[in-house]
Structures are given as structure tokens and as C-alpha cells.
Amino acid sequence: MLPIISGEQVQQVDASYCSTEKISSLDLMESAAISFVDWLMPWISDCNKPIYIFSGPGNNGGDGVAIARLLKYLNQTVHLIYMKEVADCSQDFQDNFHRLPNGISVSKFDVWDGKIEKDSIIIDAVFGVGINRPLEGPYLSLIKILNKLGGLKISIDIPSGLPADQAAFGTVFKANHTATFQFPKLSLLFPEHAELVGELHILDIGIHDHFLDKFERGHFYLRQGDVLAFHRTFHRFSHKGDFGKVLFLGSELGKSGAINLSGYAALRTGSGLVHIAPFMEDPFRMIPIVPELMLYQDSSKTSLNQFDAIGIGPGWGMDVDKDYFQSIFARFKKPMVIDADGLNLLAKYPELLKEIPQNSILTPHLKEFERLVGESANHLERIEKASSLAKANKVIVILKGAHTLIALPDGRKIFNSTGNQYMATAGSGDVLTGMLTSFLGQGYAPENAAICGVFHHGLAGEIASKSKLRGMIASDIIESIPDTFIKLNVL
Numbered sequence: 357m358l359p360i361i362s363g364e365q366v367q368q369v370d371a372s373y374c375s376t377e378k379i380s381s382l383d384l385m386e387s388a389a390i391s392f393v394d395w396l397m398p399w400i401s402d403c404n405k406p407i408y409i410f411s412g413p414g415n416n417g418g419d420g421v422a423i424a425r426l427l428k429y430l431n432q433t434v435h436l437i438y439m440k441e442v443a444d445c446s447q448d449f450q451d452n453f454h455r456l457p458n459g460i461s462v463s464k465f466d467v468w469d470g471k472i473e474k475d476s477i478i479i480d481a482v483f484g485v486g487i488n489r490p491l492e493g494p495y496l497s498l499i500k501i502l503n504k505l506g507g508l509k510i511s512i513d514i515p516s517g518l519p520a521d522q523a524a525f526g527t528v529f530k531a532n533h534t535a536t537f538q539f540p541k542l543s544l545l546f547p548e549h550a551e552l553v554g555e556l557h558i559l560d561i562g563i564h565d566h567f568l569d570k571f572e573r574g575h576f577y578l579r580q581g582d583v584l585a586f587h588r589t590f591h592r593f594s595h596k597g598d599f600g601k602v603l604f605l606g607s608e609l610g611k612s613g614a615i616n617l618s619g620y621a622a623l624r625t626g627s628g629l630v631h632i633a634p635f636m637e638d639p640f641r642m643i644p645i646v647p648e649l650m651l652y653q654d655s656s657k658t659s660l661n662q663f664d665a666i667g668i669g670p671g672w673g674m675d676v677d678k679d680y681f682q683s684i685f686a687r688f689k690k691p692m693v694i695d696a697d698g699l700n701l702l703a704k705y706p707e708l709l710k711e712i713p714q715n716s717i718l719t720p721h722l723k724e725f726e727r728l729v730g731e732s733a734n735h736l737e738r739i740e741k742a743s744s745l746a747k748a749n750k751v752i753v754i755l756k757g758a759h760t761l762i763a764l765p766d767g768r769k770i771f772n773s774t775g776n777q778y779m780a781t782a783g784s785g786d787v788l789t790g791m792l793t794s795f796l797g798q799g800y801a802p803e804n805a806a807i808c809g810v811f812h813h814g815l816a817g818e819i820a821s822k823s824k825l826r827g828m829i830a831s832d833i834i835e836s837i838p839d840t841f842i843k844l845n846v847l
């Protein structure tokens with residue numbers, strides 16, 4: 357899995373890579389510039405929009421200068437505006453500056469006429485991961501000017517002004533796209549930075565993951581190539597029992613959709629037998645959304661051991677009494693999935709946290725998480741709290757949202773790469789609960805169930821939203837679950 361290393365360690369990674377590969381830092385900057393220009397090609401190949409590159413004094417600025425040269429070779433109209441005396445800029449900046457070809461309009465910021473043609477492409481190479489204090493002076497003035505402009509705005513590596521590992525501490529460039537090198541910087545994954553980062557792209561500049569491994573500090577980014585290894589395989593003679601028997605407890609009157617969605621998602625994820633137990637006086641009166649779902653009536657006296665996995669909470673309501681809720685932890689000793697009102701009940705009765713079976717999976721969205729652990733000043737604090745909750749209670753905490761975090765009991769924190777904004781629709785969390793419970797029931801180790809559930813859920817959302825966009829609903833995500841297995845060739 358791709359390690360997310362700290363901004364401070366980027367220079368050490370570069371140095372380690374350059375000395376092992378026997379290349380110079382200037383060569384590495386060239387690889388970064390080439391990968392950026394390759395990535396930019398679809399936007400520039402058919403039009404000749406003017407491109408304005410704003411370069412700061414460090415190596416991020418150096419990237420910008422190298423990119424200016426490469427774009428000029430592609431016959432683009434390039435304007436380069438640099439911020440500091442060239443002699444005071446980083447060595448690689450200077451070397452690139454001296455290689456600039458003729459035909460680029462080059463100005464120092466303090467004498468620049470300030471004109472930016474309409475419909476230009478703006479490239480922000482002012483600061484990268486070396487930012488160490490809030491923007492001020494000319495840097496602040498520039499970013500304020502650029503933030504008022506429309507059009508295509510792209511940040512190289514990280515929006516200027518944003519620190520790599522913390523919450524923003526001042527004014528930051530607002531990008532529509534951020535093309536970051538080699539791995540996503542932690543702060544690019546914070547929801548409060550969504551408007552600064554825009555769409556996130558990770559560009560490979562040739563540094564192999566194992567150079568990053570040496571610097572890993574427990575943060576990882578989950579990509580498609582990683583997921584196969586976490587799957588169980590089934591053979592020709594596998595029978596229904598191998599695929600697990602699962603149960604969902606939830607859905608009070610008026611919210612029957614919730615466990616229906618979870619149950620249906622579990623079927624589409626591959627569960628052999630799926631039961632749903634609505635929290636209603638006569639659960640057998642509910643009509644399941646698909647005939648393959650079976651109804652079940654639960655009582656605090658019956659053992660739940662016949663099930664391979666259970667998922668509790670979607671649509672449950674808060675009328676569930678404490679003794680009944682607590683009885684579930686006594687009646688089912690295996691890892692379970694706890695979502696929605698299951699989490700709200702835990703927030704109401706925090707003393708029960710200790711009774712949850714080890715390695716259970718808790719799936720709060722930000723609001724449910726706040727009810728469990730209180731408010732957080734920013735996402736960094738939230739990440740740490742999720743990790744503490746996981747470690748203290750030996751559970752897996754899945755903090756949902758864009759780049760869903762999987763916090764493992766051993767302290768590792770895994771950020772998901774799949775999913776999109778169209779998944780912010782009623783019931784998509786219920787679908788995740790269904791998928792996670794299904795993987796648990798199929799015998800996946802809880803950590804693997806969490807990883808596969810979160811990844812496939814996001815991928816199903818991406819596939820379903822291709823044709824539906826804003827009109828996508830949770831059932832569409834379920835219908836696309838089989839396509840995720842086809843896409844990954846998981847048989």
C-alpha cells in the first residue's frame with residue numbers, strides 16, 4: 357500500500373532515491389515536470405489558451421520553471437511570473453531558469469503588469485511541501501489576486517500556502533485540480549480542504565514505493581492494485597455455507613429501507629444467506645425489496661451464533677432499550693458491523709464500548725463520530741481521535757466521507773481512493789454496512805473485510821454514477837457491486 361509520508365521527509369526520500377539511482381535532484385525535477393506536462397496534455401492539445409505559471413523560490417517554483425520550458429517546446433503560449441531574485445532561489449530553480457528558451461514572457465512579480473488574459477490556464481508553483489509559515493507580503497497579494505480569477509487553476513504538488521500535514525493556517529491558493537507527486541500529502545485528504553484542492557491527481561515521477569516504505573509512519577493510501585491481495589478466493593466446489601449467513605438488525609417503522617439496502621448489498625457482495633430483522637412489532641409484515649432476503653425476528657434471549665456475521669444499526673431508531681442492545685454483545689461474540697443508530701446508542705451508553713467484540717467494525721460518518729468522541733477542531737484531530745478509539749477498544753473505525761479513513765487497532769490509518777460526491781445520497785452508508793457484513797460473513801479477516809468493503813463500495817459508486825451523476829441513488833450503487841468484482845477480476 358502506498359505510504360503517505362510527511363512533507364518534511366520528502367527531501368530525504370528525494371535524496372535517498374537520487375543517490376540510489378545515481379541521478380541528480382535536477383533530473384528528478386525533470387521527471388516531475390515531464391509527468392506534469394504529460395498529465396496536462398488533454399487540456400492543452402486542442403486549444404492554445406495562454407498558460408500563466410507562478411513560481412515561488414523553492415523547488416516547487418523550480419518545477420514551474422521546468423514546466424514552462426517543456427510547454428514552450430510544445431508551442432504553447434507561456435507566461436512565467438517568478439517571485440524572488442533568481443540568485444536567492446533554490447539551486448534547481450536557478451539551473452532551470454538558465455535553461456529557459458526564448459519566446460516565454462518572463463517577469464518578476466514586483467514588475468509584472470498584472471495582466472492575465474481571459475480563459476487562461478493558471479499554474480500554481482509558488483510553494484510546495486516546504487511551506488513553513490502563513491503567506492504574507494507579495495505571496496499573499498498574489499494568491500489573493502489569483503483566487504479571485506475564474507478558469508482552469510492547477511496546483512503543482514499542493515495548493516500554495518497549504519502545509520502538507522496539518523490544517524490550513526492562512527490564505528491558500530484555490531485550485532480546481534491538484535496534481536501531486538508520487539503520493540497524496542495528508543492534508544490533501546481533509547474534507548475542509550476540498551475547496552482548495554479541487555480534484556486530486558497523483559502523478560508517478562518514478563520513485564518506487566519501497567523508497568517511501570522506509571519513511572512510512574502508519575498512514576497509507578489504498579489503491580486498486582492493493583486490493584486483490586485482501587480477497588478470499590472460492591473454488592468450484594464452494595457451497596452456500598462458504599459464502600456466509602448474515603443478519604441485519606435495524607429499521608424501525610418508517611425506515612424499512614435501511615436494512616433492506618444493507619441486506620440487498622450483502623447479497624450482491626456474495627453472501628450465501630441474508631436475513632433482515634426489522635425493529636418492529638411484527639417484523640414479518642415487512643416486504644423485503646428483493647425475494648432473496650429472509651425476515652427474522654430477534655429477541656434478547658435467542659443466540660445469534662448461527663450467523664457468521666451481523667450488521668446492526670441502520671434505521672434502528674433510538675427506542676432500542678439498553679438491555680436489549682447490550683444483549684447483542686453477549687449473544688454474538690464474533691466481530692460485527694455497527695453503524696448509524698448502533699453508533700448513536702453507543703454514544704448514549706459509552707460504557708458499552710468495552711463490550712463490543714474485538715475487531716468489530718464501526719462505521720461513523722462525521723456527525724456520528726462527533727457524537728461518539730466529541731467535536732474536533734479539524735480533520736487531523738479527527739483522524740487521531742479515530743485512531744485512539746480503534747486502539748483503545750480494539751475495533752476498526754471507518755470514518756466515512758471522501759477518502760474514507762480505516763483506522764485499525766494496531767494504529768495504521770488507511771485512506772481510501774475510490775468514491776465520489778454522487779455517493780452523498782440517502783442510504784449509501786447502509787450499502788456499506790451490507791458490504792462489510794457480507795465480507796465478514798464470507799470469512800474475511802476483519803481488517804480485510806474493512807479494506808475490501810470500503811474500496812468496493814467507492815468503486816461501485818464510481819461505476820454507478822457514470823450514467824446517473826447527481827441522479828444516482830443507493831440502489832444504483834448496489835446494482836453496480838458485481839461490476840466491481842468484474843473490474844478487479846475477483847472471481
Ligand SMILES: NC(=O)C1=CN([C@@H]2O[C@H](COP(=O)(O)OP(=O)(O)OC[C@H]3O[C@@H](n4cnc5c(N)ncnc54)[C@H](O)[C@@H]3O)[C@@H](O)[C@H]2O)[C@@H](O)CC1
Pocket residue numbers: 366367369370384385388412413414415416417418419446482483484485486487488489490491492495512513514537538561
Ligand atoms: N519527490 C518529490 O516529491 C519532488 C518534489 N519536488 C518539488 O519540490 C517541492 C518542495 O520543494 P522545497 O522543499 O524547496 O519547498 P517549496 O518549494 O515549498 O519552498 C520552500 C522555500 O520557501 C520558503 N518558505 C516557506 N514558507 C514560506 C512563506 N510563507 N513565505 C515565504 N517563504 C516561505 C522556505 O523557507 C523554503 O526556502 C515539492 O512540493 C515539489 O513541488 C520536485 O521538484 C521533485 C521531486
Ligand SMILES: Nc1ncnc2c1ncn2[C@@H]1O[C@H](COP(=O)(O)OP(=O)(O)O)[C@@H](O)[C@H]1O
Pocket residue numbers: 721756757758759760774775776777778779780781782783784785786787788813814
Ligand atoms: N464526496 C464523497 N466522496 C466519496 N464518498 C462519499 C462522498 N460522500 C459520501 N460518500 C460515501 O457515502 C457513504 C455515506 O454514508 P452515510 O453518511 O452513512 O449515508 P446514509 O446515512 O445516508 O446511509 C459513505 O460510505 C461515504 O464514504
Ligand SMILES: [K+]
Pocket residue numbers: 416480481482483484511512513514515516
Ligand atoms: K503549489
